[in-house]
Amino acid sequence: MTASLERLSESLARIAPSRTTAMTDRAIALRAAGHDIISLSVGEPDFPTPDHVKAAAKAALDADDTRYTAVAGTEALRNAAALHFQRDLGLTVPPAQVIVSAGGKQAIFHALVATLDPGDEVLIPAPWWVSYPEIVRFAGGTVVPLATVAAGGYRIAPEQLAQAITPKTRWLLLNSPGNPTGAVYSADDLAALGAVLRCHPQVLVLSDDIYAPLRYVPGCHATLAVVCPDLGPRVLTISGVSKSHAMTGFRIGVAAGPAWLIAAMARLQSHSSGNACSISQAAAVAAFTGPQDFLTDWCQRFRVRRDRVVAGINTIPGLSTPVPDGAFYCMIDATPHIARFGDDEGLALHLLDHGVAVVAASAFGGRDGFRISFATDTDRMDRAISRIAKALS
Numbered sequence: 118m119t120a121s122l123e124r125l126s127e128s129l130a131r132i133a134p135s136r137t138t139a140m141t142d143r144a145i146a147l148r149a150a151g152h153d154i155i156s157l158s159v160g161e162p163d164f165p166t167p168d169h170v171k172a173a174a175k176a177a178l179d180a181d182d183t184r185y186t187a188v189a190g191t192e193a194l195r196n197a198a199a200l201h202f203q204r205d206l207g208l209t210v211p212p213a214q215v216i217v218s219a220g221g222k223q224a225i226f227h228a229l230v231a232t233l234d235p236g237d238e239v240l241i242p243a244p245w246w247v248s249y250p251e252i253v254r255f256a257g258g259t260v261v262p263l264a265t266v267a268a269g270g271y272r273i274a275p276e277q278l279a280q281a282i283t284p285k286t287r288w289l290l291l292n293s294p295g296n297p298t299g300a301v302y303s304a305d306d307l308a309a310l311g312a313v314l315r316c317h318p319q320v321l322v323l324s325d326d327i328y329a330p331l332r333y334v335p336g337c338h339a340t341l342a343v344v345c346p347d348l349g350p351r352v353l354t355i356s357g358v359s360k361s362h363a364m365t366g367f368r369i370g371v372a373a374g375p376a377w378l379i380a381a382m383a384r385l386q387s388h389s390s391g392n393a394c395s396i397s398q399a400a401a402v403a404a405f406t407g408p409q410d411f412l413t414d415w416c417q418r419f420r421v422r423r424d425r426v427v428a429g430i431n432t433i434p435g436l437s438t439p440v441p442d443g444a445f446y447c448m449i450d451a452t453p454h455i456a457r458f459g460d461d462e463g464l465a466l467h468l469l470d471h472g473v474a475v476v477a478a479s480a481f482g483g484r485d486g487f488r489i490s491f492a493t494d495t496d497r498m499d500r501a502i503s504r505i506a507k508a509l510s
């Protein structure tokens with residue numbers, strides 16, 4: 118085959134495969150080949166999808182709900198999502214300003230591809246979720262990292278934001294609770310960032326709130342469009358059912374934002390996937406409108422796991438992790454061990470050889486460490502920590 122036949126587009130050549138999904142695929146393949154691998158690489162709850170949600174999916178299938186839906190989602194799901202935004206985030210939004218996509222990732226992809234041109238800058242607090250910078254680069258934008266540190270709760274400061282904004286800044290990406298650090302922005306933090314943003318009317322804000330129910334700090338979830346309602350017309354808020362309702366495989370994400378942006382995303386989606394899966398949409402209606410009380414129990418169980426994993430990791434010489442305030446990830450510093458393995462990817466591969474799949478910190482714009490997901494049961498988690506300790510001893 119000739120080289121020109123296999124030539125990739127410039128946009129694709131700018132991006133790398135997702136390192137979270139790559140490591141997870143690798144763990145799955147090793148397991149299928151008979152290896153005993155504990156995967157802490159992907160962020161998905163190990164709890165079963167709630168029964169009432171599964172029943173709604175089965176009922177949709179039995180009712181032959183298997184056709185195209187409106188591109189932006191069924192009326193039922195857009196209504197249910199609007200209810201969710203109001204009840205769980207405090208955000209009032211008409212259903213017409215909600216779009217349903219195949220996962221939050223697709224909504225983010227469409228929003229950025231629909232609005233970025235070469236030269237547009239996108240501010241992303243680092244460490245960041247692996248796909249943010251890749252999507253920005255794919256869309257032709259320029260990634261501007263805003264470094265954060267554990268001592269500052271992995272949150273950006275208003276002065277830092279003010280210094281980073283230029284006339285070319287198009288988006289600020291915020292993720293609270295954050296992946297991979299567990300950073301949580303309070304209403305006061307967001308109000309201070311909002312005061313800076315008010316001076317720069319050209320900046321859009323993507324507020325990725327997919328982990329909103331998973332917080333371990335007192336108080337309500339705070340989100341920018343609610344804390345600073347005057348900024349609402351330029352905020353796109355992302356949510357979904359993947360993390361909250363253990364529905365990662367259903368691939369349903371929802372986004373609420375200004376009408377022009379939702380229309381632009383729908384225009385792009387009409388040529389990419391079209392509507393999200395009709396069965397998954399019916400299941401998501403049940404997730405948003407059905408009982409929510411199990412979430413308190415799940416959150417409590419995640420909290421117990423968090424405390425256990427943080428304590429376990431911090432007893433291993435050369436490893437340290439702060440206590441994450443939300444989501445289900447620990448960003449672990451492993452600086453004293455890195456030289457032995459060349460870099461953090463080498464360390465991650467060494468841990469995989471010892472039966473634990475993790476993701477190197479560099480995948481998230483971090484360094485000298487790795488991320489684990491603690492959305493797994495305590496028995497497996499304990500075994501994983503023992504393996505990590507042994508691998509680094």
Ligand code: GLU
Nearest residue numbers: 137138158159160247296
């Ligand atoms: N968001 C999850 C993670 O960070 C799922 C995998 C992905 O899409 O990156 O592990």
